[in-house]
Amino acid sequence: MLKKVLLGGLGAALVLTLGILLGHFGIQSGSTTPGWVQEVTRDVDEELIQKFISEVDNMEIQENLRELTKVPHMATTAGDEQTVQYLLKRWQDPETGLDQAWREEYLVYLSFPDPKTPNKVTVESPTGVVLYTAREKEKVYGLDPEDPEVVQPYAAYAPAGHPKSDHLVCKLCQTSSPPRLGRLVYANQGTPSDYAHLNQTVNLTGTIAITRYGGAGRAQKAINAAPYGVVGVLVYTDPLDINDGKMSDTNETYPNSWYMPPSGVERGSFNTHFGDMLTPYLAAKENTYRIPQANITGIPPIPTQPIGFEDAYALICQLGGESAPPEWQGAFNCSYRYGGPGFRPDSTFKDSEVKLDIYNRGEIKNSSNVMGVIKGSIEPDRYVIYGNHRDSWVHGAIDPSSGTSVMLEVTRVLGRMVKQGKWRPRRSIIFGSWGAEEFGLIGSTEYTEEYYSKLSERSVAYINVDIAVFANATLRASGSPSAQSVILKASKQVKTPGSDSISVYDNWIRYFNRTSPTYGVIPNVGFLTGAGSDYAGFIHFLGVTSMDISYTYDRSKTSARIYPAYHTAYDTFDYSSRFIDPGFTSHQTVARTAGNVLMRLADSLLLPFNCSDYAETLEGYLQKALELYREGLAAHKISIEPLQTAVSRFRSAAAKLEEVIRDLDLANETPLKVRRINDQLMLLDRAFLDPFAFPDKYGFRHVIWASSKAGQPTFPGLADAYSRAASSELGRDWEEAHRQLSLLSQAILGAAHTLGDVI
Amino acid sequence: MLKKVLLGGLGAALVLTLGILLGHFGIQSGSTTPGWVQEVTRDVDEELIQKFISEVDNMEIQENLRELTKVPHMATTAGDEQTVQYLLKRWQDPETGLDQAWREEYLVYLSFPDPKTPNKVTVESPTGVVLYTAREKEKVYGLDPEDPEVVQPYAAYAPAGHPKSDHLVCKLCQTSSPPRLGRLVYANQGTPSDYAHLNQTVNLTGTIAITRYGGAGRAQKAINAAPYGVVGVLVYTDPLDINDGKMSDTNETYPNSWYMPPSGVERGSFNTHFGDMLTPYLAAKENTYRIPQANITGIPPIPTQPIGFEDAYALICQLGGESAPPEWQGAFNCSYRYGGPGFRPDSTFKDSEVKLDIYNRGEIKNSSNVMGVIKGSIEPDRYVIYGNHRDSWVHGAIDPSSGTSVMLEVTRVLGRMVKQGKWRPRRSIIFGSWGAEEFGLIGSTEYTEEYYSKLSERSVAYINVDIAVFANATLRASGSPSAQSVILKASKQVKTPGSDSISVYDNWIRYFNRTSPTYGVIPNVGFLTGAGSDYAGFIHFLGVTSMDISYTYDRSKTSARIYPAYHTAYDTFDYSSRFIDPGFTSHQTVARTAGNVLMRLADSLLLPFNCSDYAETLEGYLQKALELYREGLAAHKISIEPLQTAVSRFRSAAAKLEEVIRDLDLANETPLKVRRINDQLMLLDRAFLDPFAFPDKYGFRHVIWASSKAGQPTFPGLADAYSRAASSELGRDWEEAHRQLSLLSQAILGAAHTLGDVI
Incomplete structure (x- = not known):
């Protein structure tokens, strides 16, 4: 009986247990937890981040760069269109692409030299004999083939013109002596105080001012000059500021080192505002209202032309007048003088004038952004945006293609995870390959104008990786203070190139640090106070928390303003792979760090902002x-x-x-x-x-x-x-x-x- | 055996069932549905809305109004402070109050007449004899006691002055004849075309223009006049425009009817912008930057004074010059003439001048908003805002206290439901009792400036009920088109006063309707195109979906511009309870409708916007x-x-x-x-x-x-x-x-x- 009872009890217990199990797991009813409950509380997956980091491949980045730099791809040129197609192909790849990719076009106001009538800078004797002609193009060293698509160095948006005295419009002219035009003066960096100082010694009316890069914005050098009656501006890069003084291309400069060759010229956009200049606050579409070109502000009012230091040397070292002060002296082996105005009486250029013949012209051109998205699974209406411009001045291996190669590697790894069904971010990720940045952050700005409301409402953050690698010493990051913590966190998880133990963070803190009242000594995350790259529209106009990430110099080893091939024809794959980041491991490190930040922003249940x-x-x-x-x-x-x-x-x-x-x-x-x-x-x-x-x-x-x-x-x-x-x-x-x-x-x-x- | 097996089977089945029940209901485990799952999907509760509607009480509204209109409560006066205290008391009531209530103060620029030196309008003979003096205050009829706090009628922000020819600053003066000052002209409504027309016949230099309300904004009448050399402006309400022509206070006007008595004067703020005029875009706090008073724009450049039609009659009917055109004629039993300029040669005022002695002065005063909130349970970071101003010109029984009494009844019913634990809205509700609206929507505007970011991010809607009842014929509503549907829905659920079957909607559609391409004939919800009340800061500045709700006229019964006691000393409890809404059932209907809209906006799972x-x-x-x-x-x-x-x-x-x-x-x-x-x-x-x-x-x-x-x-x-x-x-x-x-x-x-x- 006992046995029976026990057995019966056991049986009942088994049946009861079965019932409990059935009841607990087997019944779908109104009170069952909806499937989305687990889903909505999903947090960032550290294993996936590790997977991402391990899959980012330096050789893939190298090949991206090789492809992107095959031809010059200045905004709206055929080369630019080639990169558009390449981006679209990559982002539409069925194995490694994004959910969607497309192009967005804007009709934007650009400025180009006339390929048929190149800009000229000459020295002309009083009898009209041309004594000297500045180079029209940079010297070709044979490592990169000569390419007719390399644009002549010019100052974008500087007006066409052949400075003449009848064009003189000046507020501060000294009219005591009759203006002679074209006498050269040296105006240091062309800041307001430089011209004010120079004007105390030299009558600037009708002069051409030669200035060196640095100190004032590109356009500013001419804007500051015009009120004194200066009729034209030359600008060059002094070897002191970019080459640690090195000048000789036989052994000191590229192709022997990373330094700028004597004929190298920094091109650039000579304007002070960003975005398409004819359509402020409006996306530049076909029928959009455009302001009259005469109403554009912030561009040079007088002809302006950039030249190489080889030509600058020939001009500056022949100047007459008093010696300029020590802080105006550059690396040339002569005393930098103000100019008489004009050249020394004992020089071959005695009494000669400098002539500028500038043929730049404004054109409205069709510029494309290439956009790609990974749609978020839980909060698709929250956007984490990652972008870089696509257009360069010439081949642009560093600016911007280092950043584009990195972006393409980030999208390859993430895209594959998405295509394989291994990952879908909580929030949506938008990738932007912006057009016409070099002309004034135009593509990204038009994008922020066109989608102002949507982006304002939904953007979590913008990550900018433009020049990914200036140099291979350390990470550098700038951003909104609330983004500091996520950048630091990501940098702790990524190893510095060539090391299994030193983190990017540990390396970084040695180069840039500050003492935080809260944390003590930490890497110094800078601020986005200017409009140096495409983050401008996001942080300044939209107020979206933004960051800018790159690898950069050991400042104890160089005082170069920026990497010496910046905006020159020497910013090539060869230059980058030999002198900037051999092996592309710094590129890889930036991809890992920026991608880590991106994944955290996209996946964290709680946004990692402090x-x-x-x-x-x-x-x-x-x-x-x-x-x-x-x-x-x-x-x-x-x-x-x-x-x-x-x-x-x-x-x-x-x-x-x-x-x-x-x-x-x-x-x-x-x-x-x-x-x-x-x-x-x-x-x-x-x-x-x-x-x-x-x-x-x-x-x-x-x-x-x-x-x-x-x-x-x-x-x-x-x-x-x-x-x-x-x-x-x-x-x-x-x-x-x-x-x-x-x-x-x-x-x-x-x-x-x-x-x-x-x- | 069969029985045993059956019994055993039954027992096993019972045990199994027990187990199933235990398993299903008895086990708390990781996969149990979290408590918030039901909560977050809670939708609007129609029973609670019915409960709200049934509890809104007309007699409570009547008592609110009696309390609010005890004393004049012009902005920043002692009477205003009394209403502040009353609002705080009501909203902090432990049984029927809100979660929290407090005051917010701003130091705002207002304009007042000098109580010791009242503004004067006189007719002075060429020998300096005062032939006529306009009333300084409105006539008291004994139903409302004379109150020294009743402010003299004046044009707020019109400058002090005694128009003299040496102050003439005009663009369009006809300087052929030497200016004589103070000659009266009649300028109809003071629109630009009125002055242009008048100027073809009369030399306006040095004249005083008398104008009637309507056609142009208050300040505009003087702004439009000044360029012609007009040195002062009078403004009055023509009986044609407000009284359906009625003029006699012995039997036709208040206290015998709702019509304006002969001495009634519409006060008002004479400015064209809204918000504190010294602190555009900045909340007017103690140390806030204030623009120089001389930089204020949009106010009368010349002295201006409003008068009753009794005085206007005495002046206009004695004017000389040509007869004005038919559309310039009002209800007076005389021909309205342009003025010679000045009076008829056969009038007692022959050769006399009109003198304005205006002593208005600007003062920075402390104005309060009273704020109250019911905190939302599920989405506390979404705000539905309901507001009305509190300040009046005099007793303000209709403007604004009809709206305030309605708001207090809405908060009483909702507050009690909250205090009793019967209800808590999904979203937060913010109630605002704005200060200094009459001077230019100042309190609400400063609020939108101070909390711009927070309100932009989180506001679902703003409901404005200023004058709740202009008249008792029909609902009137204006708003953003996406709010049309919720207003219509609410109006279908509320019955029109005195009916158990006719809905507010059914009644409304008879008075105001339009043919919608989508819905066919529906009540016409107007647009919020101007800045007529406190919605301005919300819809125009913040871009918050806004509405304005009231009860109003049967236009077939009156052509009055607005209710005739508007901004006069006759806008009293007596006037409202006898002539506007006896029994306060229209007030009740507005409270029910606006409250219904409010509850739907606050409680609907999906916002009721289309x-x-x-x-x-x-x-x-x-x-x-x-x-x-x-x-x-x-x-x-x-x-x-x-x-x-x-x-x-x-x-x-x-x-x-x-x-x-x-x-x-x-x-x-x-x-x-x-x-x-x-x-x-x-x-x-x-x-x-x-x-x-x-x-x-x-x-x-x-x-x-x-x-x-x-x-x-x-x-x-x-x-x-x-x-x-x-x-x-x-x-x-x-x-x-x-x-x-x-x-x-x-x-x-x-x-x-x-x-x-x-x-």
């Missing part, structure tokens, strides 16, 4: 503003206290949000709560926008990161307005300083409001 | 634009095609989104998908903002709803620019028309992008 790091930056800026401006403002009855209050409220709100985040039980929170916090983090940079803050600066709306002339590590609008007011002492300038202080305080306070309790 | 209704509106506007402008633009080589494309893309994108919505299985969708669609709907109006579209119009950024002079039911910026260009035929004006067309097309296309596939 708003307290923003507070730290604002506090640093505030400290500097108090130091520099508090007293001066107070003397004009302007209290800086609202700014102090705003920064301190921002700090508290950020701390409070960090606390909410710390207390989150991520796996069990409602997805709407996580989304709410993510929105607070995502929209933080948006809160710093004020479209009326800088009425004279196209596209600059971010009151913390706008460009500034004052050169102080503090709030740009306040700094510039204060410096103007302090120098003019005009009431209206002090009013503007006060206005800047108020709008800045309001923006910071407004940002704090977005971080605090949601209601 | 983007296809927006498409219908845009198509209507496009049709009109094609009709009016296509040819003229084409003649200037401007193609309207981008606008056509944009509207058509908007229509497709809207249709697509509606399809996605139709296909939703709401109860089972992931909350992030619903949120995504809600964000698309919520942010739709935001996509129409362009801060640079209307550089001369403070706060107007919404390219569809900005104010317009052209008076055409089409896109305002294009309409105004086209009309200017067509009349001037200047190249730059056609350029501006083209720019308007481009920015409009881009905004509509940008909005379409936000409605389409999220990626």
